[in-house]
Amino acid sequence: MPRYVIERELPGAGNLSQAELQAISQKSCNVLDELGSQIQWIESFVTENKIYCVYLAPNKSMIMQHASMGGFPANRIEEVKNVISPVTAEKEMMAI
Secondary structure, three states: OOEEEEEEEOOOHHHOOHHHHHHHHHHHHHHHHHHOOOOEEEEEEEOOOEEEEEEEOOOHHHHHHHHHHHOOOOOEEEEOOOOOOHHHHHHHHHHO
């Protein structure tokens, strides 16, 4: 299933309390339950003014539907085409 990164512009996101983050998470999970098993939230990264979320979904429109139903911004949605890490470099070095 395709993996997506969603950029959510949320001024002051880095200052959200644990209770506020919990409420946002609960709302997201409730919407995911409504949408069914075709969409899955993997994790999110909170920065000063944005939240970056990683989801599995069959298509971009399901990501947009989740955002709409939850009242979440989805300013940018990008499908992940590949993943690299330091391990990627090790594998390349081993092939040399």
